Amino acid sequence: MRGSAGLESDRNAALLTDLYQLTMLQAYWREGLEGRAAFSLFFRRLSPSRNYLIACGLDDVLHYLEELRFTEEALDHLRGLGCFGGPFLDWLAELRFTGDVYAMPEGTPVFPHEPLLEVEAPIGEAQLVESFLINQVHLQTVLASKGARVVAAARGRKVVDFAMRRMHGTDAALKGARAFYIAGVDATSNVLAGKLYGIPVSGTMAHSYVQAHEEELDGFREFLRLYPDTILLVDTYDTLEGVRKVVQLARELGSDFAARGIRLDSGDLATLARRAREILDAAGLDAVEIFASGLLDEHGIARLVEQGAPITGFGVGTRMGVSDDLPAIDLVYKLTEYGGVGRRKLSPDKATLPGRKQVFRIESGGAAERDVLAGRGESLPGRPLLHPVMKSGERLASASETIEEVRARAAEEIAKLPARLRALEVADPPYHVEVSEALRAEAERAATG
């Protein structure tokens, strides 16, 4: 098996888990522990660089749960490990996920201690799926949340995802392009992500293309001949000289000149954009737009926007692609109920609230004011955020959404947040999430009981 970890992982996705999930599963099976358990997927705190996260990854979670099964090949492998018995493996061959799932729809802004999703199933099943569920929701939530900041910084200017090459592997590059699009990014350079998810694709040219021609001007001319409305990369040798060559080409081509823009990829982007704008405008090329790229993140974009740099679009790569200021969050999946009784873990700094939950978002005049974290059975004012998405192992029809629906939700829900949360700086005060009276009482009982 070389290179095709993707293929192999799909056929054997059930093995894409931590060993202890399988040893615990065998223990539950041997002990006859088949009681129904509830697990909650949530995070405990926001980093100062995030005022909210965008829930993302549910679609892949539901697909995984529907498809989960151990193939003959997987069972043979487990047999070879020496720690699993034959009768258990026979039982495992028949195992399917039969549980229920409640979740926030993808694209929903989410806050500490609020469940992104809750799984209710016989304890073995619910436990087994932990590693994969965290892996997917973590990746996609981390990236959607970073993408939302980049989009906010661009204040309506176009943002294109250029990150594929430095994202962490092929799965991240694909799921990430989807997460960015949901967060409001306009297009991706990733061709396969465009195919899989129906995302608009976009691209310009690379320095090597310019270098492969004897003269920069020849490279521009040839590329325009094939792609009349393309964007020309002008910084291979000397940026402003490159811009002047675009002007020269515009004169040469006359009314056939239709280049959409130029791209700056290095240097002092604000200054270069201003000078380039002057050169273009002086030549009557006001329709030629200026795009910028090169180590940009939300802060770099915000600076360019504040400086009034005449840039109409940003190509954003590595820093968004790995969420470099926050590549990981403390997303956890915790047992909150077993056999109908709320459970709490009391490890220092890792305490959990017991039982199945609901989150109510209190809105006023179309703006989100605060959330109330409550028990599932409670009926409180506000809009409930957790909905049933899977029943007895089957995805509900309401849980099949198009990417455009999810993207529209994200835009709408983010717009409802208080302005201080949508800023890049730390929101002071942070968004208020309170615990309902009933849930607080339940937590007291579970801690002392």
Next chain:
Amino acid sequence: MRGSAGLESDRNAALLTDLYQLTMLQAYWREGLEGRAAFSLFFRRLSPSRNYLIACGLDDVLHYLEELRFTEEALDHLRGLGCFGGPFLDWLAELRFTGDVYAMPEGTPVFPHEPLLEVEAPIGEAQLVESFLINQVHLQTVLASKGARVVAAARGRKVVDFAMRRMHGTDAALKGARAFYIAGVDATSNVLAGKLYGIPVSGTMAHSYVQAHEEELDGFREFLRLYPDTILLVDTYDTLEGVRKVVQLARELGSDFAARGIRLDSGDLATLARRAREILDAAGLDAVEIFASGLLDEHGIARLVEQGAPITGFGVGTRMGVSDDLPAIDLVYKLTEYGGVGRRKLSPDKATLPGRKQVFRIESGGAAERDVLAGRGESLPGRPLLHPVMKSGERLASASETIEEVRARAAEEIAKLPARLRALEVADPPYHVEVSEALRAEAERAATG
């Protein structure tokens, strides 16, 4: 397509690229630019938190190059994008990678400006593969390099990769487990990575298992019945109380007690380990080892080791899994030669050295002293690090290595580095890489010519 991005990406791996690679390819084809190009994959600088990187990812690169082809499905998709002509797509259907590759073997310590690999092929082919090559080598090099630091900090104590759940997607979780093992990590919790790459797998138990039992002691007893030599997680409620329950169980089971160890996952690990050791020793359980986990990285491990904490093994997760202090490096793939002539890019801070290269590592008494970056044709003192690994699109037999061979090389090559480079602190002075006289002269010529 839901959830199975892995499967889809394998079948359509040729589409896992940036759009501009395909538009440039069509331009080269239309212009008849078929000259042979050389591209070099390298990084420009080391972050202060890395004294060297470990080259990793070549195996997947060679597999990709051997398998590269556009399926009917992929071609249909491209046709639908509207920017590719029929004759070009017919030509693309027949395209295979026919080039040569020179590379450092996986596991080799590598420094700024040194090529990890060089591709020589008709320019279109060589350009097309850029995005995938960077994606894979970047991911695996970033993670192997972080893993090497964690292993160094543990000073011979066991390190287990617990990172799967918070790594960036499924591909990262699999390739990362391999990269960590190559870097010296002892085992992984990732079952599928164990299967795919022949890595030892390891795992203990989770808090939820303990919580699913009425009493912590019952959970321990049941788990030991099934896995007599397991490791018991003692911090679900109160760590030292948990340790005392292990002692109680040892008394109860007498000579049948064979637990290998306990695991601490929260709190002040050094203090808890010391107290736990005292409790265990006082009960005559000196053979029961203490393992620690919980937000560990190389610095946390180094502190525990310095404090003399009686810990014999570390479970390392998120911080290693996303390389949280350095999730991305400036790995680039640059045209260095076209049609037999060296090419340079002169963008500010992004200048490149022209032509195909070789790296000579100068050693003395078995220790690496410095590297010399030279032209490919030069014959200089020292050990050449770049070797042919693919000829005319076919992997050379010498470029098929077992993971154990690669792991042994990494250990050997890291041991040869000066001690200051193997420390966690910034090496002062950094490792010396000089440019050969001939290459410097060539760079001058290309810059002024």
